[in-house]
Amino acid sequence: MNRPAHDEGAERAVIGAALLSPSLVTELAAKLNPGDFYRPNHGALWDAICRLDAAGTPADPIMLAAHLAETGDLARVGGAPYLHTLISEVPSVANAGYYADIVAGHARRREVSELGLRLTQLADSGTDTADLLATSRALLDDTSTGAEWAPPIPLGTGRHLPAFPAHVLPGWVADMVRAVAEFTQTPVDLAGSIALAALSTAAGGRAEVEVRGSWREPTNLFTVVVLPPGSRKSAVFAAITGPLLAAESALVERTKPAIVEAELAARVAGKAADKAAHAAANADASARDALLAEASAAAMQAEAVTVPSLPQLVADDVTSEAAAQLLADQGGRLAVLSPEGGIFATIAGRYSGTPNLEVFLKGHAGDMMRVGRLSRESQHVAKPALTLGLAVQPDVLRDIASMPGFRGLGLLARILFALPENTVGFRRIGADPVPAEVAEAYRDNLGALVLTLAGWTDPAVLPLTEDANARVLDIERAVEPRLAPGGAWGHVVDWGSKYTGAVVRMAGLIHLAEHLRDGWGKPVEAETIDRAAQLGDYYAAHALAAFDDMGADQATRNARHVLAWIERTGSTTFTKRDLYRATKSATIRAVADLEPALAVLDAHGYLRQIDPPARPRTGGRPPSPTFLVNPDVHRPAATVHPIRDARRTA
Known part of the structure; x- marks a missing residue:
């Protein structure tokens, strides 16, 4: 299958030219929308550049990187090094308008191709000609002029989180x-x-x-x-x-001599205690009290010898009991570091059947x-x-x-x-x-x-x-x-x-x-x-x-899963059948499992369904419903820093 029409080199050149010469942004923005870029990260970059320009801020690499870091999108678009890569690859800033025309032209071709594919799918499904024409007009209206969209209502707080500082x-x-x-x-x-x-x-x-x-x-x-x-x-x-x-x-190498010395001292003291105890046991009554006192002192001296444990800083998937013992042996310090989360099941009682959280609390x-x-x-x-x-x-x-x-x-x-x-x-x-x-x-x-x-x-x-x-x-x-x-x-x-x-x-x-x-x-x-x-x-x-x-229910979780796919792929329209093929998982086992998730996204304003054509009169498989995506989904959102902002206004 052929890839959709696009020219990645032209997309990179447009963005690089805008970063080199921010004064060009207004001119280029008249030709290009973020959705015209084939690569989702390029569309996100162009959206951020246009927003900075509209706010009167020069969209140079430093300002753009700072803005994207603030919105939590810097890693998603390739990181700060990618911005410098775009700049270094610009053939000529003077040709920026020409590159923009190439990108816009490919975007129009993709729209026509995508529309043709939708119509072909409808025609192959046996849809009645009148219904097919009505659906064609609806698709043309929605994809060319577009209805007004309200800003989507966030699905909790999980989207556009700040990046690690x-x-x-x-x-x-x-x-x-x-x-x-x-x-x-x-x-x-x-x-x-x-x-x-x-x-x-x-x-x-x-x-x-x-x-x-x-x-x-x-x-x-x-x-x-x-x-x-x-x-x-x-x-x-x-x-x-x-x-x-x-x-x-x-630490182990540094501690080994002390361990050897302590073990030797413990053996010597133990033998001395045994010898004193043996002497007291075999003494006559007149000397027994004095020898018992000596034996007791020797035993206490042997007990007082402490052999250091081999140092251990890190453990992996340990039980709560093992973690407690290690903490005791290591003077109160221990780390459980693991690229997996098995420790949670362990302390919840995977082996013992009884949760034991005390050591962690x-x-x-x-x-x-x-x-x-x-x-x-x-x-x-x-x-x-x-x-x-x-x-x-x-x-x-x-x-x-x-x-x-x-x-x-x-x-x-x-x-x-x-x-x-x-x-x-x-x-x-x-x-x-x-x-x-x-x-x-x-x-x-x-x-x-x-x-x-x-x-x-x-x-x-x-x-x-x-x-x-x-x-x-x-x-x-x-x-x-x-x-x-x-x-x-x-x-x-x-x-x-x-x-x-x-x-x-x-x-x-x-x-x-x-x-x-x-x-x-x-x-x-x-x-x-x-x-x-x-x-x-x-x-x-x-x-x-x-x-x-x-705390979210399964419908909301699946809705977030679908929304992540839409954001990742840059999808502006899709069928339910296409969505199912792309998002099938342990919680989305059948097409019907998407219904609650799509309902959540629709209620929150992330998408809307195009009026479906009637079932084919000749029988056969009904066409899959088509959905349009709110353009705001592909626009980075501002990040709020509640504590820092509160301090600034205090």
């Missing part, structure tokens, strides 16, 4: 995050969220941020990224967490935990610090909402969710690998952070400057009204109540990562709180979308 991370972390995302062609959100979990692994249990009074926040986080299968999650995990395993090996809060042991008395972990860094599939996100205790006991309230836009289908082939110097700096610095803090038994205390404390108070003031009944966060008050603490924790991690070897000796600055607050804005928007998705 990697620029707020310390330079060596931000460079690695961007480079890994570019090489793997994955959303920056994935590498960014896992990088935060890596910093949490290094510092968790070894540092606390002192806000004011007795309020201290540990520096460990729970991050969960939601992406479908085939998103290269494992490759990103390997790149971001690999240095942690190298640092763990270094206390491990996040830093509450004292008692760990029972079969062979010895129970151990106390005074301030456990558990890190969670996962990438899960969308179905897992929906499943965990129904797992016993996850919402009611507060586990979900502790998670920083990221729901990035899937890049599969838009990935650039042959992307540049991570530069050696970037990977080396990341490995060395993350390893230094691990090794520097490894020796701390009591957590280092990081105070806030006076200005930093004022910033925290501003955040609290902005958040509190949102938690009230009817407030923006009233339905996620459990998550929102922990928001300020999460921002403080991230600020502590940024501070330590920028002061690798002496961070505990410096207070956290206001500028660091501001940067962490940008991360807070990002995670707040994504948390609302995650909880909205977890």
Whole structure:
């Protein structure tokens, strides 16, 4: 089958010329609409350029990249490097009008071709001639003049979420995050969220941020990224967490001599205790009391010898009991990092049949935990610090909402969710690998952070400057009204109540990562709180979308699935049969399963059905209904930053 008429080179040249010479945009916009571009990312770029021009802002590469980052569409259109690629490929800015004519001409040809295909399908179905002509006129009217569309009503908060603000991370972390995302062609959100979990692994249990009074926040986080299968999650995990395993090996080598020495001391003390006990047992009555005292002292001395455990920073799919024991053995620090979400099913009772959330709840809060042991008395972990860094599939996100205790006991309230836009289908082939110097700096610095803090038994205390404390108070003031009944966060008050603490924790991690070897000796600055607050804005928007998705009914979920297909393909019209072939899945098993989803999209103004032709009088298969898509679907939406905007207006 022939591909639809288009000239990708001309599309790239038009956009590149507009970026090189923003004064041409008004002239070119008179010839081209965003829907005239065959490539959806080119249409999105042209729409953004025209919007900037209409607002009086020059659509140069820097302004356009900043605008797309603000709307959350930068990754979807190819990232900032793609803008520079477009510029470098422009043959001549003087020929921009000629390139625009080529793009517009191909768009008209596609319209004619698509209309002809629809009419052919109707004719082949045996539709009555009169009905066929009536439908033809309807299609011509709708595709040429178009009826007025009202702005669509959003399906919850899941669309056009903000992109991960990697620029707020310390330079060596931000460079690695961007480079890994570019090489793997994955959303920056994935590498960014896992990088935060890596910093949490290094510092968790070894540092606390002192806000004011007795309020201290540990520096460990729970991050969960939601992406479908085939998103290269494992490759990103390997790149971001690999240095942690190298640092763990270094800790093991550093600890081995102490283990050997302790084991030897334990054997010597044990033999001395056995010898003393044997002597006391065989002594006569006159000497027995003194020998018993000596034997008791020797036994206590042998019991006091502690053999250090081999250091372990990272675990994968462990049970709650195993995680508790590891926390006890590792001095209260442990990270569960995995590109899969199996840990949720495990703690929900996959093996035991009984959910066990205590270690995860206390491990996040830093509450004292008692760990029972079969062979010895129970151990106390005074301030456990558990890190969670996962990438899960969308179905897992929906499943965990129904797992016993996850919402009611507060586990979900502790998670920083990221729901990035899937890049599969838009990935650039042959992307540049991570530069050696970037990977080396990341490995060395993350390893230094691990090794520097490894020796701390009591957590280092990081105070806030006076200005930093004022910033925290501003955040609290902005958040509190949102938690009230009817407030923006009233339905996620459990998550929102922990928001300020999460921002403080991230600020502590940024501070330590920028002061690798002496961070505990410096207070956290206001500028660091501001940067962490940008991360807070990002995670707040994504948390609302995650909880909205977890609470949505199946019709709404399927509607989002259909809407994602429309956005990804740039479809402006389609038949129900075509849609089914493209979106068939575990929840859309038959064409009839699309009915509720299409009804939701119709009610929200995303599409409308063209009046279907009558059933063929000669019998046979009826034609598949045809739908038109609201043009606003393919226009990027503005991104709102509730906390940051509230601070600006405070």
